[in-house]
Amino acid sequence: MPKQDVAIVGIGASRFDSITAGLSYKELMFEAAIRAYADAGIDVRYDVGSFICCAEDFWEGNSISDEYMPDQIGAKLRPLFTVSGDGLLGLAHAYMHVMAGVSDLVVVESHSKLSDVASKEKIEELGYDPTFARLPGIDPRYLAGLEMRRYMEESGSTHEDCAAVAVKNKRNALKNPRGVYAESLALGDVLDSEEIASPLTKGEMSQPADGSIVVAVASAKKARKLSDKPVWLSGISWFSDAPNVEEMDLGQALYASNSSRKAYSMAGITKPATQFDFAEIDDTYAYKELQHIESLGLAKRAGKFVSSGRANPDGAMPVNVSGGSLGTGHLVEASALARVYEAVLQLRGEAGPMQISSHKKCVVQSWRGIPTQSGVTAVLSSR
Amino acid sequence: MERITEGDQIRRWNDHIPLQWKYTAGVAGERFLQLLKQGKIQASVCRSCNKTYLPPKIFCKECFAQLSEWRDVPSDSGYVYSFTAVNGEIIALVKFDGVDGGLLGRLRKGREGPRIGIKVKAVFRRKEDRKGALSDIEYFERTGV
Numbered sequence: 001m002p003k004q005d006v007a008i009v010g011i012g013a014s015r016f017d018s019i020t021a022g023l024s025y026k027e028l029m030f031e032a033a034i035r036a037y038a039d040a041g042i043d044v045r046y047d048v049g050s051f052i053c054c055a056e057d058f059w060e061g062n063s064i065s066d067e068y069m070p071d072q073i074g075a076k077l078r079p080l081f082t083v084s085g086d087g088l089l090g091l092a093h094a095y096m097h098v099m100a101g102v103s104d105l106v107v108v109e110s111h112s113k114l115s116d117v118a119s120k121e122k123i124e125e126l127g128y129d130p131t132f133a134r135l136p137g138i139d140p141r142y143l144a145g146l147e148m149r150r151y152m153e154e155s156g157s158t159h160e161d162c163a164a165v166a167v168k169n170k171r172n173a174l175k176n177p178r179g180v181y182a183e184s185l186a187l188g189d190v191l192d193s194e195e196i197a198s199p200l201t202k203g204e205m206s207q208p209a210d211g212s213i214v215v216a217v218a219s220a221k222k223a224r225k226l227s228d229k230p231v232w233l234s235g236i237s238w239f240s241d242a243p244n245v246e247e248m249d250l251g252q253a254l255y256a257s258n259s260s261r262k263a264y265s266m267a268g269i270t271k272p273a274t275q276f277d278f279a280e281i282d283d284t285y286a287y288k289e290l291q292h293i294e295s296l297g298l299a300k301r302a303g304k305f306v307s308s309g310r311a312n313p314d315g316a317m318p319v320n321v322s323g324g325s326l327g328t329g330h331l332v333e334a335s336a337l338a339r340v341y342e343a344v345l346q347l348r349g350e351a352g353p354m355q356i357s358s359h360k361k362c363v364v365q366s367w368r369g370i371p372t373q374s375g376v377t378a379v380l381s382s383r
Numbered sequence: 384m385e386r387i388t389e390g391d392q393i394r395r396w397n398d399h400i401p402l403q404w405k406y407t408a409g410v411a412g413e414r415f416l417q418l419l420k421q422g423k424i425q426a427s428v429c430r431s432c433n434k435t436y437l438p439p440k441i442f443c444k445e446c447f448a449q450l451s452e453w454r455d456v457p458s459d460s461g462y463v464y465s466f467t468a469v470n471g472e473i474i475a476l477v478k479f480d481g482v483d484g485g486l487l488g489r490l491r492k493g494r495e496g497p498r499i500g501i502k503v504k505a506v507f508r509r510k511e512d513r514k515g516a517l518s519d520i521e522y523f524e525r526t527g528v
Contacts, residue, residue, distance in 0.1 A: 022387035061400070116395075130406040131416075132438050132517055133487055135474065142474045145467025153465070153499050198468035245476065246438060246484040250465055 003266065006098045007223035007230035008380070009105075010040025010216035011344050016178040016329055018115065020210040025060075025113035028212040030072040033109065036214035037074070041226055042105065044074030048216070049103025051080035054090040054110035054333045058123045061116065073109050073214065086110070087213065087337030088366040088376035092236045094217040104219040111212035112331035120208065128371050133245045141205070143370045145197025147250040148287040152199070154251035157290050157303030159199050163190035164307045165286035166204050169320050172313060173327025175353040178338075180209045180329040190286075204286035209329020213337040215344075229348045234379050235267030241373030248373050253288075255375040256295035256365055263363075264297075267379035272297040277358040278346060279317060280339035282367040282375065283324035292365055293319060296377065313356050321346065321354050336366030336376065347382040411439040414453075416515040422507045424456040426482055437484040456482055459504035459526055466490055466497045477503055477523050486517070491524040502526045 012035030014020075014028040023031070037044045053069040062068065066082030069075070079102070083090045087110035094106040114120065124140040135142065152158065167187055173179030185203070193203035223230040239258040242248045260272070269275050279298055283289035293302035298317050305311055311319035322328060322342035325335050345351040346359045361381040368374040387393055408416055411427060415438055418425050427439035427450045434445055441450050456479050464485060466475040473492060478485035490497055491506070503523040513519040 021390070022393045061398075118399075130404070131408055131412055135487065137470060138472065138474060139469050142467050142469045145469055146465040146474070146476050149467060149499065150465040195468070197474075200467075242444075244438070244484065245487060247436075250476070 003234045004220050004232050006095050006233045007218055007220065007227070008215055008233060008340070008344055009218045009223050009227040009230055010036045010042065011341050012036025012039055012214045013178065013338070013341050014111075014212040016180050016209050016211035016331070018180055018207070018209055018329065020113070020115065025111055025116070025212070026068070026072040028113065028210065029109060029111055029214070032111070032212035032214040033073040036107070036216055040216040042216065044107070048074070048078065048105050048107050050097045050106045051075040051078055052090045052093050052097075052106065052108045053080065053082040054085060054087045054108070054337070055082055056084055056333060058126065059112070059114070059117060059332050069109070073107060075107070085374070086333050086335065086366045086368050086376065088340065088364065088378055089238055090337070091215065091217065091233070091340060091378060092238055092376060095233055095236050098217060098219050104222040106217045108215045108217060108337065109212065110331075110334035110337045112208070112334045113210050114208035114330075114332060115210050124370060129244060133371065139197060141197045141200065141370065143245060144285050145200045148200050148285065150250035151252070151287055151291050155290070155294065155303065156301065157287070159191065160187055161303030161307050162204055162287040162290060163187050165283060165289045166190045166326050168306060168312060169283055169289070169324040169326040172321055172354070173323025176323050176328060178211070178328045179323050181207055182323060182327055200285060200287070206284050206325035206330035209331055211329070211331050211334060211338065213334055213341050215337060215340055229382070231344050231347050232381050232383070234381055235263035235265070235269070236376065236378040237262035237266070238376040239374070243372075245371055253291045253295040253367070253373070253375065255367070255373050256292050256377060259375060260296045260363070260365070260377040263377040263379050269379060272363065273299060273317065276317065276361055276363050278321060278356060278362045279319045279365070280322060280324070280343040280362060281319060281365040282335070282339075283320055283326050284330060284335070284367060284369055286326065288367060289319065289324065292367070296363055296365060298363070313354070318356055321351070321356055332369070336364070339364050339366065340378070340380075343380055347380060411441045415439050419517070419519045420513045420515045422458070422510075424458050424486075424505065425453050426456050426484070428452040428454050435482045437479065437482050437486065461503040461505065461523060463490065463497060463499055463501050463503055465499060473497055475503070475523060486520070488517070488520050489522040491522040493525050
């Protein structure tokens, strides 16, 4: 039996949309938080001992954005810190807080208010090394183009295979109330869309969305008291490959293979291709889902795997039944917590029209986005 | 919760952040950029790990040793590791024989389309136009087809 030390006992999501007009980011956080605390059946002002937010100052537009996090999630005068990383890294911190005895109930929050950000591409450009990798006049997504081509060269996955990911995920999102970018598309629609950084097309890129997700994490004892459907966090690990573009292994996602190896060993997973019922993983760009499927050991040849339908909701290993970031929108640091949210719904059997029949165990994985080679892998199970 | 129901009631506060930095290239970066100005490419070397760093650094990420050995990298020993067409240009990550790492730059369009693995050389700007920046390499171009 996998470890049952730490469990997710409550989840909440705000509305997701390309523009959440009229609501501030704090109000989105509040919306997600009250839902998560109702779901967990807790009084946040008395029950929660530690809070973790995941946000980056540049996306927030505020140089001390962490200072503005407490009140709207019920954390006034409580231990709170902000992780400058994706939401799954926040979940890893929550795991450690529970295991270390900091608190038996920890809250993780992450959000996106990308519709407030007028300089999205400039911020992406500022992520690059100033001396060697900021290329004036060149779209910062150039690295995604370089990586996609290198991945295709090394893996044998075709451009059609990559486009098939976008078709699948946008179709899956049709059944998801958070499916902001749900669409019924043909391969040709994706392949013929505007080329941003060849071979990458606009149809293969997730588009920005607003939203907040809050997750409540508890010790085993507390979880059994609070919930009749705890979702066990039985393994989690994180990893970074080279920080410099010139040294990155663009063919494969080493952060995903390394972090999954550790997370799997914690969770007793030896055959990921058969032991998981489904996967919610990073698909910031369509080719990334393929690269991640391979690096996570879910299939050897991800291109063929997806193109032949084996990653569909009724396939051998459903991948991003929720629609992923391609179907529900990219929420910057919160994208990974959105995957957690969707995975928990599936594991509890509460995914409504998205529900798949086998839903006991899954892998959730994140990537921090360009220009990083950083990511987290987690194993979640309902028993 | 109370909601805004009229679109014209929505207020947004417009602001911008005009900031500037002066990024220090550092010991390794300074040496590399000064040599680039002379039309030379140099990498730093860790003998014990058999690693050659480009762009150079003064520390080895494998064994954490301080590095002080340098190696000339022939500017015509490059090959295309990957490339992308973006904003009307071709951007390539060029690696060099026997070197870890590489350099980003523009790839000059030739008669044939670029491919992964083709051999390329760095073409420098005229001496008087060089500034001690990566852009001193004007572009990479294919060598002997």
